[in-house]
Structure formats: structure tokens, C-alpha cells
Amino acid sequence: MDDIIIICESTRTNPDTILLYANSIHSNIQLNPTHETKGYVSFLGLLIISKTRNLEIDIFRKPTTTDTTINYLSNHPLEQKLAAYQYYKERMFTLPLTTGRQRDEWKTISLIARNNIPRQFVLRLKQQIEQRTTQQASLTNTDIILNW
Secondary structure (H helix, E strand, C coil): CCCCCCCCCCCCCCHHHHHHHHHHHCCCCCCCCCCCECCEEEECCEEEEECCCCEEEEECCCCCCCCCCCCCCCCCCHHHHHHHHHHHHHHHHHCCCCHHHHHHHHHHHHHHHHCCCCHHHHHHHHHHHHHHHHHHHHCCCCCCCCCC
């Protein structure tokens, strides 16, 4: 078993009770919990933020994370050199980030891009993100988005 998240209201149950019960199910199962600290917990590259009435999500980067991607001058196909930025862009748009968190993520992506790829690619990435943001803003509640 790997990476399970359990969200519970501590006024209704005790996290230690859940841990004791889960560990008693089978002798080979031993959970090692990571409890919320100061309203935050990191889980699978996400930072889950506990607010009074809801949970918010942000992108989690370890303190040792660098801003290095495949060197633009390396002997890799262009698609591979730009794949990280495509991933960052898609992640930014598919996660339910607040507008402020999305703006901060774009600043991080653009900083990483400026340090690794030529300016023309950074500008193209910015145009793609602006176009996608404009498209999302123009959608109405009656529009249906299908993800297959």
C-alpha cells in the first residue's frame, strides 16, 4: 500500500484511533502517518492547506528542488527539452488552484523557463498560457468540458 490520504475532522474522531485500527488489520500493514503541521500537509506533489471551512491545494516543491530542466544545448529532441514546461502548464490548469496560486505558479514556471530555454520559447509558453486563461474565462456555466 502506498500513499493514502485520510482527511478527518478531529472533533469527530481521533487520528491515532484510525492509525491503531489500520495497523491492527494485518501484521504486515504498518502505516507511518504524516500529520498536518500548521494547517499544511504535503501529499504526492501537492500542498493541502486546511482552511476553516474547506481545503485548498497548492503545488508542493521540496526545499531542495532546483530550477534545472534538460539543457537547451544538449543533444535531445526539442520535444523532450520542452516537455517539463508542457507538464508544468497542464498541471497549473488542471489543478483547482486559486487565481493567486495560479499566478504564483506561472511566475515559478517562467523563472524556470528563463533560466533554461531561449526567450522565444518562454514567450511562446506565455502566449499559450494567456490564450488558455482567456478561453477558460470565456466559458459559461452551460458549456460542457469533456475529459476523456
